[in-house]
Amino acid sequence: MTDPLAARELAEEAAALDAADPLAAKRAEFDLDPAVAYFDGNSLGAPPKHVAERLTTVVREQWGRRLIRSWAEGWWAAPERVGERIAPLVGAGPGQVVVADSTSVDVFKTLVAAVRANPGRDEILLDAGTFPTDGYVAGQVARLTGHTVRRVPVAGLAAAVDERTAVVLANHVDYVSGRLHDMASVTAAAHRAGALVVWDLCHSVGAIPVRLDECEVDFAVGCTYKFLNGGPGSPAFVYLARRWRDTFDQPLAGWAGHADPFAMEPDYRAATGAGRARSGTPDLLSLLALDAALDVWDDVDLAVLREKGLALGDFFFRCLDGLLPGTEAATPRGPARGHQVSVHDPGGERTMTALHERGVLGDFRPPDVLRFGLAPLYTRYAEVLRAVTTLREVRASAR
Amino acid sequence: MTDPLAARELAEEAAALDAADPLAAKRAEFDLDPAVAYFDGNSLGAPPKHVAERLTTVVREQWGRRLIRSWAEGWWAAPERVGERIAPLVGAGPGQVVVADSTSVDVFKTLVAAVRANPGRDEILLDAGTFPTDGYVAGQVARLTGHTVRRVPVAGLAAAVDERTAVVLANHVDYVSGRLHDMASVTAAAHRAGALVVWDLCHSVGAIPVRLDECEVDFAVGCTYKFLNGGPGSPAFVYLARRWRDTFDQPLAGWAGHADPFAMEPDYRAATGAGRARSGTPDLLSLLALDAALDVWDDVDLAVLREKGLALGDFFFRCLDGLLPGTEAATPRGPARGHQVSVHDPGGERTMTALHERGVLGDFRPPDVLRFGLAPLYTRYAEVLRAVTTLREVRASAR
Known part of the structure; x- marks a missing residue:
């Protein structure tokens, strides 16, 4: 035939x-199996060879020998440090990216922060073809904040955004079709209408040269286990533009986002910059596996x-x-x-x-x-x- | 002298x-350093010797060789499976414990679920000596749901809970003093007043024989990196009593808590049981390090x-x-x-x-x-x- x-x-x-x-x-x-042709790096990236050994060192030396002292010797600051390694991959200047939690949880943080930052508007405009979890979370945000969710294909977002729209949530690359959306034009249209924008970069980070600063994006989230090869379920990252560094007001404001976490103050005072997007104690083994995996991007x-x-x-x-x-x-x-x-x-x-x-x-x-x-x-x-x-x-x- | x-x-x-x-x-x-006397297992448990090797196997075999197939070969179900291993340590029958996210994030889930389950009441009653993050998160929950937070020492909670109280959030063991609170009496008093209870077990799990089912606790959260030795920032767990298995209605309802996550349905349908407390993609390296660490509890x-x-x-x-x-x-x-x-x-x-x-x-x-x-x-x-x-x-x- x-x-x-x-x-x-x-x-x-x-x-x-x-x-x-x-x-x-x-x-x-x-570390690739020669018997296999692997076409799922957009879902779970393959392991860089040195990750296993690096993790062993983390467990045996940092955890086993330095024990609790490791928190002061790099662990506590690792979410911001690893965020800085991701920053150039998404076109972000320093101080704007932090690694924390999962994409779902980070979508929740950024959406609530966006509607809080844009009062007097009652709508969340959602990419109709979004990966499901973003839609589920947007629904929960709407329910808690009294907003409604309107679903519009990304191609129609620029025309659909209006004076009711508090925030637009869109995927940079569609997870089913692989279609790449125009970050610059959607972001500009949203801003013209007075709306904020959250971009989901799960399927573009490590594939497309993302230009968050240049496109004047407000907030973004992304996953690290696909093209960044961070490992199964490795933690996600949050980008918050420099102009939000003192006002990003997120709902999962746990102790790790506090300006002085070990002062154990009864009231919350958010850190300045990307760190205010942190919530609880960071998951160090996964985070340091990701840190190791990012080495392959250096050149x-x-x-x-x-x-x-x-x-x-x-x-x-x-x-x-x-x-x-x-x-x-x-x-x-x-x-x-x-x-x-x-x-x-x-x-x-x-x-x-x-x-x-x-x-x-x-x-x-x-x-x-x-x-x-x-x-x-x-x-x-x-x-x-x-x-x-x-x-x-x-x-x-x-x- | x-x-x-x-x-x-x-x-x-x-x-x-x-x-x-x-x-x-x-x-x-x-794996203990013979030169050191370690008294911080209540903050970061020491590593069981076999964890490093187990992690290497996870990275090289499960991630490196089975790749994406590992999700169907045990990874996706691991949060519930590891939860079942924690269940006997907290006095929970099957189907009620799941490993997910951090304690901070899980406090948020359970508090919102509790106030949703107990409408017509406007107060969250909080352990006045709580570890700070629980208080920060309770404040965020109150802000989103229109509740107020009232802080009362645990010894006074039973007397303070009243017809306004939607939920009581208390620590089983105080993180500063180490004082153990009476789970049975506080829970019973809360229930008599029509309130629900969330217990924070961070400083009791792996130390005290916790009796969640016996005390008829509604919800609990706990951390796994202290007495459970799960590793730095290892994921937390959520307990939801069997009677909440079909109605626990949590705000971080991401795809991992969906009844059929891979159907990619546009609308959320929660799983039955503890799984409905899951949010995003689980962090497998940390989760399987914890799984390995739990082996030491078997006998x-x-x-x-x-x-x-x-x-x-x-x-x-x-x-x-x-x-x-x-x-x-x-x-x-x-x-x-x-x-x-x-x-x-x-x-x-x-x-x-x-x-x-x-x-x-x-x-x-x-x-x-x-x-x-x-x-x-x-x-x-x-x-x-x-x-x-x-x-x-x-x-x-x-x-």
């Missing part, structure tokens, strides 16, 4: 692209990363066209996409299970989407070809 | 007590643990009486205490720094309290004597 010439040409192209890949050497920094040029991410996607589409013509992708072919290709498949979850059995690890999202994450730090073009070739086999055997 | 006879008798007594200690063998399961009789905890405290007091007569303790001498001894000291933080320099690791709490945590799984009577002997030296040299 397929032109064998196409397969051979694609194999030659993959080899040439891998040979010319400026990030090819990065792959060696990751990465985000423009090169982005270029490879798009090129991996372009090649994925060429493989689809050559080997599975007519396959419908949920992901746009132009550059307005993140680092994943999502494909509609009538077999849905069964197809993905069959791919897993053949060592191609993507994931499935309802109702019928196969997602293939493309992690430029370790994904090879040859693996992209393997994914599509294997998908073709699975479909053929399902007939 | 001190009777040398007293010192010798105390040393003999310590040796006899250590020789007869039914938990003596447990100490070998911990511990809590009655024996409690007996040794009280005996260590009794011996601490005898050492004080013999070596530092007249020293004022903040901790009651009777059995209404947790596993710590707190001592007022005019030198305060300077004294504790000097103790640290001499290898005796306790901590300091304002304004003038030195805290010495007693962890029956690894604290030796000889170390108690060393702590008091060293305190005497420090005081003598400060003169």
Whole structure:
């Protein structure tokens, strides 16, 4: 059914692209199973090789030998310190990023802070295609603050925001389709209408060169276990723009966000800057695993990363066209996409299970989407070809 | 100044007590620095020896080899599974304990759920001596729900709770004095007045045989990095009594608490049971470090643990009486205490720094309290004597 010439040409192209890949050497920094082609780095990034050893040192030395003294020797300040390492990846100057809690919890903090900062308005405008947890949390915020939630596709947010809107919550990259939204224009439209903006960067941080400061974003949250490879469920981060450093007023104001936590004052006084987004005692083992994982970014040029991410996607589409013509992708072919290709498949979850059995690890999202994450730090073009070739086999055997 | 006879008798007594200690063998399961006498297990428990290796396996095998598949192979259910391991330590039957987030965040969840479950009342009654974060969070809950916070010492809570009280939030063991409060009587008084109760177990779990089911407690939260030795900032747990399994209505209702999280439904439907207290993606590395650390409890009789905890405290007091007569303790001498001894000291933080320099690791709490945590799984009577002997030296040299 397929032109064998196409397969051979694609194999030659993959080899040439891998040979010319400026990030090819990065792959060696990751602990990857050679038997597997991993396409879920947009859901759980692969482990950098040195993380396990670093964690052992944290447990044996920092915890085991320094014990309680470690809190004063770096642990307590780690959320801000690691935040500063994430800052350049999201286009944030110093003092604006802190690692804390989960994305869900951080969405709650930033949304409540935003509605508190913008009184006299009664609406939260929500990306209609949002990852579900953002919608659930927005509903809870609305319920507690007396706001209503209106859901609008991101493409319509700029037109929909109005004088009732306290805050807009949008995903930078759609988790199902991988579509990339225009942070600058949505943020500007929201500000023109007097609304604040919270961006969810879960699917863009570590993939797209995010420009929070440049876009004058108010608040952002993001996850660290996808393209940042921080480990399963590693803690999320919060960005709060410098202009909010003294007024960000969040509802999970626990002792870790206090200006002087160890004074044990009965009343809350928020710290200045990103630290005021902290809540409880930080989860150090996960945080320091993330800290170690971030080492791989030290010498990465985000423009090169982005270029490879798009090129991996372009090649994925060429493989689809050559080997599975007519396959419908949920992901746009132009550059307005993140680092994943999502494909509609009538077999849905069964197809993905069959791919897993053949060592191609993507994931499935309802109702019928196969997602293939493309992690430029370790994904090879040859693996992209393997994914599509294997998908073709699975479909053929399902007939 | 001190009777040398007293010192010798105390040393003999310590040796006899250590020789007869039914938990003596447990100490070998911990990675302890032989140069240090550790008295901060009430703040950061010492690492069980096998945790580092277990974490390495989690990183290399579960994360590195099974990758995204690990979520279906145990990760996603780990918060409930590890919760079931904590349940017997707090007197909870199955299905009522889940590990999630920090204590601060969990206090927020349970307080909001409690005021939602008890409408028509406008007050949160708060333990006046609470660890600060509980008070900060209670203030935020009150602000969001229109309640007021009234602070009353725990001893006065039973008399203070009235028809305005929606919920009582109290600490089972006071973090400064180590005083143990009467869970049964406070809970019963609250219920008689129509109020609900949230207990903070941070300083009692792993020390006192807690009896949540027996006391008919509604909700509880607790931390796992103190007497449970889960690691720095390891995640907290939430208890919700069986009768709340279908109605616990919490404000951080993220996707992890959804009845069918991977269906990606736009609307929230809470899971049944303790799982509905989950919020975002669980922090697996910390959670599985905690899971490993809990192994040391498998063969511990809590009655024996409690007996040794009280005996260590009794011996601490005898050492004080013999070596530092007249020293004022903040901790009651009777059995209404947790596993710590707190001592007022005019030198305060300077004294504790000097103790640290001499290898005796306790901590300091304002304004003038030195805290010495007693962890029956690894604290030796000889170390108690060393702590008091060293305190005497420090005081003598400060003169």
